[in-house]
Amino acid sequence: MLALFPALRFALDQSKGRQIEMRLVSLARAYSFDRKPPVSDLAPPVYCEGTMLKLPRTLRLDQSDLRIFPRAAEPGEWAVPGTFAFLERNPAVYEGKDRLAFSSGWLGCGSFGRSTLVEVAEVAEADYFAAVERLARHFVEHYGAPDLGAALPAAREEIDHAASLAQDHKIGTLLAMERHLDDAYHIRERYRVILPSRSEEHTRIWTLVEDESDEEP
Numbered sequence: 412m413l414a415l416f417p418a419l420r421f422a423l424d425q426s427k428g429r430q431i432e433m434r435l436v437s438l439a440r441a442y443s444f445d446r447k448p449p450v451s452d453l454a455p456p457v458y459c460e461g462t463m464l465k466l467p468r469t470l471r472l473d474q475s476d477l478r479i480f481p482r483a484a485e486p487g488e489w490a491v492p493g494t495f496a497f498l499e500r501n502p503a504v505y506e507g508k509d510r511l512a513f514s515s516g517w518l519g520c521g522s523f524g525r526s527t528l529v530e531v532a533e534v535a536e537a538d539y540f541a542a543v544e545r546l547a548r549h550f551v552e553h554y555g556a557p558d559l560g561a562a563l564p565a566a567r568e569e570i571d572h573a574a575s576l577a578q579d580h581k582i583g584t585l586l587a588m589e590r591h592l593d594d595a596y597h598i599r600e601r602y603r604v605i606l607p608s609r610s611e612e613h614t615r616i617w618t619l620v621e622d623e624s625d626e627e628p
Contacts (some may be wrong), residue, residue, distance in 0.1 A: 464539060465577040466490070466570070467529035467586055469519045476527055481508045484519030484526040489534065489542040491573040492588060493518025493525075494598055495554070495565075502592045514590055520545050520570075528605075531577040531584045543570045576602060 469484040476483040484490070497505075497513050505513050516525030520542045534542075547559055547566035556562035576586060585605035593599055 463533045463582075464536060465531050465574065465580070465582070466534040466539065466542070467517065467573050467577050468532040468534075469517065469526035470528045470530045470585065471526070472528065476525065479508060479511045479527075480516055480525040481512060482522065482524035484517070484524035485522050488519030488521040488526075489538070489570075489573075490517040490519050490526060490529045491546065491569045492576075492600060493569075494590065494600060495569070497590075497598065501596075502590075502598065515588060517586075517588060520549075523549055527587065529586050531580045531582055531586065533582060539570065539574075543567050546570060580604065581606070 467490040469486055469488045469490050471483075471486040493516070496518065502513050512525045515527055517527075517529050518524075519526055543563065543566045544559075546569060547556070547562035550556040550562035550565060551559055554562075556565070577584075580586075587603040587605065589601040589603070591599055
């Protein structure tokens with residue numbers, strides 16, 4: 412039976428080296444809001460000198476997100492996978508719009524609505540940390556974190572993961588996500604990369620790149 416987490420805990424994958432392919436989020440592990448560094452103590456984002464810092468940003472190519480999700484993200488929000496939002500309830504019971512949000516929705520860090528697609532975009536360091544702080548406040552207001560300092564490490568973990576998904580891709584590359592619950596009550600995330608057409612990189616013409624085999628990690 413799926414174990415639900417108390418208000419002050421939610422599950423996050425703590426593994427290293429997460430790349431665009433598949434990430435396992437285990438519902439049997441939990442992350443506590445037990446570290447409280449001030450905002451000024453957070454280390455700068457990790458990226459190679461001379462390269463730009465990137466994050467996924469919500470994109471709306473049509474009006475479908477407004478119809479399929481309980482709340483649609485606004486275009487242009489910095490985005491994270493946001494799988495933590497599905498960890499205190501059995502995803503198998505989701506229906507309708509909630510099911511679609513679980514199966515394919517990125518989480519915008521402004522409205523905290525969902526987006527089917529995100530695009531890789533350059534982000535200033537100040538905006539990066541602003542996204543961390545907004546997400547941390549969301550944890551305080553909606554996920555039981557006792558205060559902002561306690562929520563910051565978890566928010567930074569999620570933003571850093573989102574940055575790792577974007578960092579190796581061209582600006583304007585689109586990312587889509589699929590989630591499902593396996594037989595062991597693990598949420599599996601799969602990412603699909605949609606590249607700008609080489610001949611028309613200045614326009615919004617996209618080529619779908621099939622993801623790799625769906626093997627167990």
